[in-house]
Amino acid sequence: MCRTAQDPDGEGDVDATDVAFSALLEDSVEELYEQAPCGYLSTLMDGTIAKINTTLxxxxxxxxxxxxxxxxxxxxxxxxxxxxxxxHFAPLLQMSGEVSGIALDIxxxxxxxxxxxxxxxVKTSDEGEPLLIRTTVFDARERRAYETELLRQRRAAEEARGHAEADRERLQEALAVLQQSLLPAQLPTVPGLEAVSYYHTASPDHLGGDFYDLFPLGADQWAFFLGDVCGKGPQAAALTSxxxxxxxxxxxHDPAPIAVLTTLNTVLHERYTSGDTRYCTAIFGVLRPGSGHASVHLASGGHPSALIQRADGTADYVPTPGGMLIGILPKVHFTAALTELFPGDTLLLYTDGLTEARTGPERELYGEDALRAFTADQPPAGPQALITALTELLTGFGDGLDDDTALLALGVPAPLPTPPGEDPR
Structure with missing residues (x-):
């Protein structure tokens, strides 16, 4: 029964708080589930939805x-x-039995x-056997807008007040660690090939968006890629990851270079079409080492063409015309290219921090023609020698190098020279 309070005239009057409390108690548990301000669903262990509320x-x-x-x-x-x-989500849920606050799009x-x-x-039985998965879905539209504004205000505040030197050093250390986490710790050993990489950070105060990788696909196939995301900082790091x-x-799933880049375009376009458009450039390829050579199948999405240094001392680009930026349009066109690497040949992939460096008193762009000429001038001594020469070139640019640069060189080693007096057979 609700309590009553006497008014000054002595007549009984029902307290409004008690009325609301009584009405709340009359709501059934099922009504609270169905009309909750968040989404609820229960699934079987294979993900099949067994129950879902009206809100969702x-x-x-x-x-x-x-x-x-x-x-x-x-x-x-x-x-x-x-x-x-x-x-990410499913493996973590399987390992720990619970995952909290993961950002997704429905x-x-x-x-x-x-x-x-x-x-x-995960709900389990008394014996610990998994029975079903209970999931709560919260509307994050306002939160995402709030986080975006908070990030903008934070950047403005940091720019306004600056940082003390000690704080700056700690920040640089943290950024360096995070930057390394976005790159492979070391390249794998590929039988019959030599692989060397290098990453030049233009500024220790900013996270770069350049990336590369080399990994096995099985059946004597190796995938490689190198690219550059737009922007810098935490958002660029998230896009890189x-x-x-x-x-x-x-x-x-499908190692064909055009198929891989098309999938990436679909993912980025879906993820970044609502206001904060993000995109990247990338070159992706598949290596198949053979007997004394390696076949290369690659495609480019808005990225500078790969460059081959041949054992005969020449250097030229592998044309991939028409490759579009990745993530801007829902449908894009990519062009594939096939080539072969023979003993002493080196395939070079690079980001545009190298070719867009400024040189000389007039601060002119270094450019792709200069890079080709520089590469042709280097002795064809393999990936490590070429990367070393390019590292020295980058250092020589000084303050004309204002963007990060990633380098990845893949080559077939030249045969060792035969000592005098020995039969080359």
Whole structure:
């Protein structure tokens, strides 16, 4: 029963707080579940949706009969969200039994993308056997807008007040560690090939967006890529991480260079089409070492062409015309190229920090013609010798080098010279 309070006239009056409390108690648990301010769903261990609340259905623009028993949780996600779920979310949930506050995008009503924060927990039996996965989905649209504004204000405040030298050194150390985490710790050993990389940081105060990698695909195939994301700082680092994971995952599914770059374009376009457009350039290829040579199949998306230093002392580019920037348009065109590396040949990939360096009193662009001439002037002594020469070139640019530069050189070693008096056979 509700309490009553006496007014000054002595007549009984029902307290408004008690009325509200009584009404709240009358709400059923099911009503609270269905009309909660967040989305709820329960799935079987294979991801099949077994239960979902009205709030989440309204966000999706679907009815219960379309979803329950017919769709999996990943069917609700965008392409980028699915890839992130497969490579990060699901493995972490399997290992720890609980994942909290993961940022994903769902396919909302009318074809819209909706940013959400997802928390999942595995329900187990008394014996510890996993039974189902309970998931909570929070609307993150306002939070994402708030974080963007907070980041803008933080940058403005940092620029206004500057940093003490000690703080700057600590920041540089942290940025250096983070930068290294976006690159392979070391390149793998490829039988019959030599691989060398180098990364030049133009400023220790900023995170760069250049990246590269080399990894096995199995069946005597090796994938490699090198690229550059737009911008610098934390957002560029996030884009770099997403790009590297996507390229690796796509290559495992279909290693054809055009297919890999097309998948990357789809992921980036879906992820960054709502206001904060982000894109990258990249060159991706597949190496197949053979007997005394290696075949190379590659494609480029808006990236400078690869350069080959031949054993005969010549140097020229591998043309990949028409390659478009990755992530801006929903559909793009890429061009593939095939070439061969023979003993003493070196394939060089680089980012535009090298060719866009400023030289001389007039601060003219260094350019691709100068790079080709420089490479042709170097003795064809393999990837390590070429990278060493380019490292010295970068150092010589001084303050004319204002962008990060990544280098990746792959080559077939030349045969060792035969000592005098020995039969070369």
């Amino acid at each position: 259905l309204d966000w999706l623009g679907l009815n219960r009969s379309q979803v329950v028993g017919r769709m999996r949780f990943t069917d609700l996600l965008t392409v980028g969200g699915k890839l992130y779920h497969e490579t 396919k909302a009503a009318a074809g819209r993308r909706m940013p959400v924060l997802v928390t999942s927990k 997403l790009t590297r994971y996507t390229l690796r995952a796509a290559a495992m």
